[in-house]
Amino acid sequence: MDRMLKRRSESPSFFKVMYGDYKNKLLLPRAFVIKNLNEDVPSKLTLTSPSRRSWRVSVKKVDDDFFLCSEWKTFAKDHALQVGEFIVFSYNGNSDFRLKIFGKDFCMKVPLPEKISAESVSNSKKETKGKEREQITIHPGVKHVCPEEIRNLAAAVTEKMACISINTSTTGHEKCEVMEAACSFTVIFEPSTLYRMDVPRWAAIANGLKEKDSIVLLDPCGRSWPVKIIKRDVRIEMGAGWSDFCISNRLNTSDTCRFTLVEGSDNFIRVDILRTSSAGIPIPKQASAAMTMSTYGPKEAMQALTYPRVFESVPSRLVGTQNTVRADIAFPAFTSDYPYCTVTMSRSYVNGKISVYLPAAFARKYLKSSPREVILEVPKRGVWFTQYTVGTQLSQYRLVTGWKDFVQDNDLEVDDVCIFELVDRENIKFKVTIVRNELNLVA
DNA sequence: CGGGATCGGGATGCTTAAAG
DNA sequence: CTTTAAGCATCCCGATCCCG
Incomplete structure (x- = not known):
């Protein structure tokens, strides 16, 4: 199987956004483990950074989840990983992953040579020099490299993110981080936001919503929904029309909406809906803001939808x-x-x-x-x-x-x-x- | 402008499940 | 059976908006 993987032109890959307890442990995506590792993860993995240095990192199993731990902390430290940065893991077989680390500006991060950790394996080769176009010091021990092709790769990842059907092994916070890292504006739908939805301030400013009285949402079916923009002191909200959008698109608890301003338009916003559950409970037509959550369905089902399992923590x-x-x-x-x-x-x-x-x-x-x-x-x-x-x-x-x-x-x-x-x-x-x-x- | 409606967050009592 | 952890339901309160 390893050989087969090597022969492929494209290695199986996944990416992880740094957030939460990422400095101590990192959850391997369950789908990747099932698909590409046949649910059999070795106790140690080799992570090779862009500088071609390698780290042997322990894998710990908690329930059905696999976490990078122990030496991962060193790796995170050596690369000065920060919240919002993300790493693309490409699997070469033989427990070997090649990593590409991207900063919050989508540029690749490469550790400086002098920042070699004691735990890193000494199979590093000399770094290629002179290819970096820009070098910006972001963290001590880390220089920023920003060639065009890396930007394109980041863009490709970003594009791919929009198509990802978020499975149940992704927490709400993780979804937020993933999307925000992709410079998109997302919200997680909750019944309490049926009638008014807060737009993150930075997104409101970036998309010019502050200056608008109304916008038009384009749903995945291509229908348009005029929505009133409510401005209250520093907050920007979607008001009248938003509930129609939610109900007609059968948004369920924890579904994630990704908003993208349509290029060249003034106030059209495309909405991609990433659903957490295919068997979600539809919102009743006459839903009112005063409804309590128990109104929507069986208790067990509501619990499952309202409190998604937090995978990146020990039970x-x-x-x-x-x-x-x-x-x-x-x-x-x-x-x-x-x-x-x-x-x-x-x-x-x-x-x-x-x-x-x-x-x-x-x-x-x-x-x-x-x-x-x-x-x-x-x-x-x-x-x-x-x-x-x-x-x-x-x-x-x-x-x-x-x-x-x-x-x-x-x-x-x-x-x-x-x-x-x-x-x-x-x-x-x-x-x-x-x-x-x-x-x-x-x- | 004032009253009603709505929302979000906090407080509290109760229930349930798990572990010892 | 006891203890502990966690979630749920409900109430309360302040802030804010809508509408007449």
């Missing part, structure tokens, strides 16, 4: 279990004269509508069973005022009000650990020691 239960163990192991030396407990940050503790549960045994022993104000003090950083609530049935002690501020102000991330020392039982004041997960500290 939450696994995280929780591992972390509990790790927290205990990590702080054997921690002692205090005060009662204390450790809490490892899980996803729901630091993202979205967040709150944090205090260990029940600890909370029952030291806290009162009615809601109280809690003071959290991080030495040298400050004091935060929060409140805990107590679940009536399960006696769950949960910090809610004020916890979000604490998380944001202290940049807490998943896997960070907080040690809560109850230094004042009367006023319920905790001294909080934050122990960062080293994976969250990669610069």
